[in-house]
Amino acid sequence: MKLAREEIQKLILGGLILLGVVYSYFDLLLFPLKKHQDAATKSAVALGPEIQNAQTQIKNTQDLEKSVGEKTIVLRQADAMIPEGSPVAWFPTMIGDFLKRQGIEKVTTKLNTESVEKELVGFRRLTWGIDIPKVGYGQFGGAICALENENHLLEIRTVQIDASRDDAETQRATITLNNLVKQ
Amino acid sequence: MALHINLYHEVQKARQLKRRDPLKLSMYGLSGIAALFAIYYFVELGRMHVMSVELNRVQAQYNSLEPKAKAAKKREDEINLEIRKSDLMAKRIESRFYWAPMIEQISQAVPREVQITRLVGDLSGEGVRKCSLTLDGLSAGSDPRKVAEDLRTAIAEKLGSKYKSATSNFKSLEDGTEMVLLDGRQMPTASFAINVTLTTGEETAPAPARKKR
Numbered sequence: 001m002k003l004a005r006e007e008i009q010k011l012i013l014g015g016l017i018l019l020g021v022v023y024s025y026f027d028l029l030l031f032p033l034k035k036h037q038d039a040a041t042k043s044a045v046a047l048g049p050e051i052q053n054a055q056t057q058i059k060n061t062q063d064l065e066k067s068v069g070e071k072t073i074v075l076r077q078a079d080a081m082i083p084e085g086s087p088v089a090w091f092p093t094m095i096g097d098f099l100k101r102q103g104i105e106k107v108t109t110k111l112n113t114e115s116v117e118k119e120l121v122g123f124r125r126l127t128w129g130i131d132i133p134k135v136g137y138g139q140f141g142g143a144i145c146a147l148e149n150e151n152h153l154l155e156i157r158t159v160q161i162d163a164s165r166d167d168a169e170t171q172r173a174t175i176t177l178n179n180l181v182k183q
Numbered sequence: 184m185a186l187h188i189n190l191y192h193e194v195q196k197a198r199q200l201k202r203r204d205p206l207k208l209s210m211y212g213l214s215g216i217a218a219l220f221a222i223y224y225f226v227e228l229g230r231m232h233v234m235s236v237e238l239n240r241v242q243a244q245y246n247s248l249e250p251k252a253k254a255a256k257k258r259e260d261e262i263n264l265e266i267r268k269s270d271l272m273a274k275r276i277e278s279r280f281y282w283a284p285m286i287e288q289i290s291q292a293v294p295r296e297v298q299i300t301r302l303v304g305d306l307s308g309e310g311v312r313k314c315s316l317t318l319d320g321l322s323a324g325s326d327p328r329k330v331a332e333d334l335r336t337a338i339a340e341k342l343g344s345k346y347k348s349a350t351s352n353f354k355s356l357e358d359g360t361e362m363v364l365l366d367g368r369q370m371p372t373a374s375f376a377i378n379v380t381l382t383t384g385e386e387t388a389p390a391p392a393r394k395k396r
Contacts, residue, residue: 010206018213025220033227040234047241054245054252061255061262068262074276075269119271121264137290145283152276159282159304180275 079182081153087111087126087181095130098150102143104135112176116183124183127157132173137161140173153180278384280306280314285342289318292337296324296365308384314346316379317354323363327373331356335377346381354378 083090092109099107108131117123132140140161147154158176189195282304293299301319306312318338322330331353339351359372 007206011209014206014209014213021217025224029224030227033224033231037227037231037234040231040238044234044238044241047238047245051241051245051248054248057252057259058248058255061259064259064262068265071266072269074273075265078272078276120268120275122268137286141283141286141290144286145281148279148281148283152279155279155306156282157306159286159302161299161302163298163300 078153078180081151082180082182087179091126091128091179091181095128098147099132099143102146103139104132104143106134107132117180120180122183123180126179126181128177128179130175130177132175134164134167134170135173136170140171144175151179154178278310280312280383284345285314285316288341288345289316289338292341293334294330294337296327296330296370297322297334310384311382312384314381314383316381318377318379319375321359321361321363321372321374323365323370323372325370327359327371328356331373331375331377334375338377338379342379342381346383349379349381351377351379 083094088111091111095109096107099105110129110131112127112129114127115125117125135143144156144159148156154177156175156177158174160174162172164170164172285304289299289302297320299318299320301317303317304314305316306314320331320334322328322334324330335351335353339349342349342351354376356373356375359374361372362369363372364370
């Protein structure tokens with residue numbers, strides 16, 4: 001079968017058009033579609049762990065929330081131990097009353113310094129000086145024992161006991177203590 | 184044999200040629216291929232649609248969870264801070280230095296031949312605390328220096344059994360000029376100053392570094 005020249009020209013033109021159509025099909029239609037598909041698949045796959053993490057985070061927080069009451073009991077108890085108001089107003093009175101119950105009278109309590117607690121956020125440390133002009137050694141020891149056992153937010157930093165020349169039975173005692181209060 | 188002449192052979196040949204036209208046949212083939220391409224494209228388009236729907240669903244789920252997770256993380260940080268504060272508070276309370284037992288032990292170590300005229304105690308440091316104590320006093324007896332020495336060793340023994348690295352040293356020990364009446368007899372005296380040091384508590388662990396997110 002012989003092809004005429006005109007037919008050969010038509011075949012060549014048809015082939016060229018076919019190449020153009022195939023190129024356009026792949027480059028303009030199929031490949032962008034595949035690219036979109038890949039991007040969507042990647043996005044969906046990437047969101048999987050993110051969703052998993054978010055769900056785990058929410059569950060962990062819920063579990064932690066259930067146990068927070070038990071784990072922060074000491075902090076809440078400490079909070080409850082601190083009276084409201086300025087410590088200068090209540091602390092000297094509290095110490096005076098406490099020592100009076102121990103049989104020690106005429107106590108002077110003064111605020112020495114004040115500093116912010118770096119580790120215990122929301123608390124500050126006050127340093128007080130307590131002067132007891134007349135006290136027996138045993139009585140003083142008993143009062144210190146009671147003070148340390150009943151006031152958990154106190155810590156005595158210095159103790160000084162001086163014997164009196166006039167009265168051999170009593171001494172003058174001075175203590176410096178730190179007290180934690182709310183900021 | 185009869186002679187048969189086909190007068191239509193030219194017409195038939197033209198028809199046959201038209202039927203086997205390669206251009207026409209190739210056009211049919213191309214149309215078929217184009218149809219297959221189109222079908223394949225629409226199949227892929229359908230898959231793309233399914234994937235988009237799935238992505239939208241996952242994205243919507245993530246969008247609804249993300250603020251909750253952020254809030255949960257914030258709350259978790261707050262709770263952890265509270266727990267850490269509570270632990271720290273408990274540790275502070277539990278690791279306090281108690282003076283009362285030490286005062287009691289010193290009073291037990293002081294014999295009747297000794298009068299303590301001054302006691303100064305000082306606590307320094309956090310975590311591992313160093314406590315230094317100075318005792319000034321008078322000892323009396325036939326050998327007042329020995330009485331003072333006995334007191335020093337008694338204090339070291341008493342405190343050494345309870346506290347870490349308790350040491351007791353004389354800062355000064357001098358013969359006194361005064362005589363005192365003890366058990367109905369005049370006894371010589373010695374004035375002394377004893378330094379006592381001891382350590383207590385444990386090293387506090389440094390706060391954990393905050394994780395960078």
